[in-house]
Amino acid sequence: MSREDLHSKKFDKLLVANRGEIAMRVIRACHELGIKTVAVYSDVDRKSPHVRYADEAYNIGPAPARESYLNIDKIIEVAERSGAEAIHPGYGFLAERATFAQACYDAGLVFVGPSPYAIRVMGDKLEARRTVREAGVPIIPGTELGLDDGELLEAAPKIGFPLLVKASAGGGGRGMRPVHDPAGLPDALDSARREALAAFGDGTIYLERMISEARHIEVQVLGDFRGNYIHLGERECSLQRRHQKLIEEAPSFVVDDEMRGQMGAVAIEAARSVGYVSAGTVEFLVDKGKRFYFLEMNTRVQVEHPVTELVTGVDIVQEQLRVARGRMLRYSQDDVKLHGWAIECRINAEDPYNEFLPSIGTITTVILPTGPGVRVDTGVFPGYEVTPYYDSLISKLICYGETRGEAVLRMRRALEEYRIMGVKTNIPFHQHMMDSHRFLSGSFDTNFVEERFSMSDREAPDALQAAILATLVAHRQGQQASQIVAPGERDTSNWKWLSRWERLSR
Amino acid sequence: MKYISTVKGEKYVIDIDQEGRITVDEQTYEIDVQFLSDSGVLSLLLDKHSIEAIVEERDDTWEVLIHGELYTVLVQDERAFRLEKEQGTSFDVSGDAIVKSPMPGLIIDILVEAGQSVEQGEKVVILESMKMENELRSSRDGVVAHVYVSPGASVEKGQALVAISSPPSDQS
Numbered sequence: 001m002s003r004e005d006l007h008s009k010k011f012d013k014l015l016v017a018n019r020g021e022i023a024m025r026v027i028r029a030c031h032e033l034g035i036k037t038v039a040v041y042s043d044v045d046r047k048s049p050h051v052r053y054a055d056e057a058y059n060i061g062p063a064p065a066r067e068s069y070l071n072i073d074k075i076i077e078v079a080e081r082s083g084a085e086a087i088h089p090g091y092g093f094l095a096e097r098a099t100f101a102q103a104c105y106d107a108g109l110v111f112v113g114p115s116p117y118a119i120r121v122m123g124d125k126l127e128a129r130r131t132v133r134e135a136g137v138p139i140i141p142g143t144e145l146g147l148d149d150g151e152l153l154e155a156a157p158k159i160g161f162p163l164l165v166k167a168s169a170g171g172g173g174r175g176m177r178p179v180h181d182p183a184g185l186p187d188a189l190d191s192a193r194r195e196a197l198a199a200f201g202d203g204t205i206y207l208e209r210m211i212s213e214a215r216h217i218e219v220q221v222l223g224d225f226r227g228n229y230i231h232l233g234e235r236e237c238s239l240q241r242r243h244q245k246l247i248e249e250a251p252s253f254v255v256d257d258e259m260r261g262q263m264g265a266v267a268i269e270a271a272r273s274v275g276y277v278s279a280g281t282v283e284f285l286v287d288k289g290k291r292f293y294f295l296e297m298n299t300r301v302q303v304e305h306p307v308t309e310l311v312t313g314v315d316i317v318q319e320q321l322r323v324a325r326g327r328m329l330r331y332s333q334d335d336v337k338l339h340g341w342a343i344e345c346r347i348n349a350e351d352p353y354n355e356f357l358p359s360i361g362t363i364t365t366v367i368l369p370t371g372p373g374v375r376v377d378t379g380v381f382p383g384y385e386v387t388p389y390y391d392s393l394i395s396k397l398i399c400y401g402e403t404r405g406e407a408v409l410r411m412r413r414a415l416e417e418y419r420i421m422g423v424k425t426n427i428p429f430h431q432h433m434m435d436s437h438r439f440l441s442g443s444f445d446t447n448f449v450e451e452r453f454s455m456s457d458r459e460a461p462d463a464l465q466a467a468i469l470a471t472l473v474a475h476r477q478g479q480q481a482s483q484i485v486a487p488g489e490r491d492t493s494n495w496k497w498l499s500r501w502e503r504l505s506r
Numbered sequence: 507m508k509y510i511s512t513v514k515g516e517k518y519v520i521d522i523d524q525e526g527r528i529t530v531d532e533q534t535y536e537i538d539v540q541f542l543s544d545s546g547v548l549s550l551l552l553d554k555h556s557i558e559a560i561v562e563e564r565d566d567t568w569e570v571l572i573h574g575e576l577y578t579v580l581v582q583d584e585r586a587f588r589l590e591k592e593q594g595t596s597f598d599v600s601g602d603a604i605v606k607s608p609m610p611g612l613i614i615d616i617l618v619e620a621g622q623s624v625e626q627g628e629k630v631v632i633l634e635s636m637k638m639e640n641e642l643r644s645s646r647d648g649v650v651a652h653v654y655v656s657p658g659a660s661v662e663k664g665q666a667l668v669a670i671s672s673p674p675s676d677q678s
Contacts, residue, residue, distance in 0.1 A: 358636040360609040388610050388635045416573045421560045427574040465557050466577035467511040467518040470568035473561045474581040
């Protein structure tokens with residue numbers, strides 16, 4: 001790979017190839033920098049804020065993502081038609097598809113992100129492992145690619161049990177099997193391969209040591225076209241459910257200055273190994289002994305980037321745009337100082353009391369929390385329909401404090417202020433977590449939410465008040481209904497109607 | 507006027523006929539309720555305790571959002587409450603519990619077949635929606651009476667997926 005196939009140039013108009021809160025985030029950064037914005041939207045997103053806030057907006061097709069937000073040809077065509085000179089992919093959708101970055105370059109458009117080469121290498125788990133290991137980055141002990149079952153069975157004792165059978169093309173936990181003893185291995189190999197083949201069309205599997213009581217901690221890095229790199233410290237992302245992050249914070253409870261420096265340096269080496277440019281995230285698993293291992297690199301802006309912005313003061317999306325315009329990073333490593341603590345709760349349309357099932361419906365009311373130390377990144381509004389077409393993220397609630405304790409208190413207060421009606425949300429889950437001793441003491445790992453956290457002990461302290469309020473509203477509605485009917489029947493006697501009206505409103 | 511309001515399985519007898527007062531289970535409170543426009547946002551002062559809430563009607567019940575928590579309240583006046591009590595609660599015509607799709611989506615897998623015994627809470631159907639696989643579970647112990655759909659089928663919200671009848675021992 002070479003730097004020549006990358007390109008950057010100053011641009012004044014940018015297309016945002018995304019929707020929802022991240023599209024809003026990019027549009028805001030562009031407008032702050034004086035860059036005009038072009039939104040694209042599917043049939044169901046005409047009323048969405050990213051359409052309303054952008055300078056121009058183009059319909060790109062039906063609601064299903066593969067017919068709109070994943071339609072590379074259509075998006076490139078809109079960029080050309082609108083005169084946009086650059087494309088920001090956000091996260092999800094096309095953000096980590098090397099073919100999309102390549103299509104942008106081929107069309108003479110700046111892709112706000114790393115090179116297609118970097119996306120491709122880091123998108124292949126095994127190639128990523130091999131590449132960063134050569135750069136001296138610690139990886140979880142495991143096997144190479146392309147071993148047959150016999151070789152895998154032979155390699156297993158050297159890796160040690162418990163171990164994980166993983167799919168090379170895997171993600172989201174699919175094609176992954178934990179194995180606790182040698183006897184369970186053959187079956188796990190079979191089922192992981194079958195699942196990987198079905199889910200990804202690629203049955204390549206490998207073995208990896210299982211790190212128990214692991215934390216998921218990631219490091220934000222930034223790189224420019226001159227080969228300058230900085231890291232912005234870590235984010236603690238261990239609170240997950242089925243591999244979906246729910247709460248992130250910066251910094252991490254377990255990382256001290258020395259460890260932060262080491263992780264940052266390693267993360268930069270991983271980025272440098274693929275000539276990385278723009279914002280990226282290197283994910284690590286951290287074991288009980290605070291040893292850290294490379295997990296993967298996300299070659300895009302992350303959902304949880306705001307917590308890093310709040311503790312470093314660096315606007316990550318603005319920095320992406322500057323770099324893509326051919327400028328140098330505004331900061332050197334010495335400029336980056338952590339200050340305070342930030343926590344992000346992902347507010348999803350799902351029912352925490354019922355297996356976190358997604359909740360479909362129309363949002364009727366939204367009242368955002370405000371006040372000191374509160375940031376809300378959202379793309380929904382009253383009248384917004386939560387559909388099965390896109391993910392269930394309603395918004396990101398981010399709170400800042402001088403200390404972790406202050407950030408938690410702010411988060412509790414903000415969660416209580418937040419009002420979303422029409423769909424069920426996981427706000428009670430976050431409230432329950434902010435009250436839990438394990439969370440407050442920082443003693444949790446990636447299995448905590450699924451294995452040791454329950455909503456069943458959550459009390460409903462306002463049931464009486466709810467009963468009273470519902471009854472008052474029902475009563476008022478009953479009254480109004482009879483009043484609306486009443487005037488039509490008033491032809492006989494106004495006095496009769498009046499006495500009835502008095503009775504009703506007594 | 508007297509109402510019987512049910513929330514989280516708890517019944518409250520609420521009398522709201524007096525001016526500025528409300529009686530709940532024979533305890534009287536001073537109330538002041540203000541409606542903020544038509545958005546469903548209410549301000550309640552209950553013995554001077556200030557509560558902001560959103561109240562909306564949904565499927566014959568009332569949803570009340572207070573301090574982040576959503577309460578579903580069934581409000582019945584005395585007559586409706588008596589009527590329902592006399593009729594007894596009807597379950598389903600056939601006596602079967604129906605596992606319905608809570609949202610539109612794609613059936614990934616059916617984990618049971620007709621005639622099989624299931625326990626309450628047992629996974630019955632895997633439904634993919636909103637990019638996630640969701641596990642739908644049986645609401646009771648019983649026997650699978652009927653499977654209405656097969657893997658790969660697209661389903662609508664509220665569509666019946668699996669019927670579960672009571673265990674044979676109960677029927678005999």
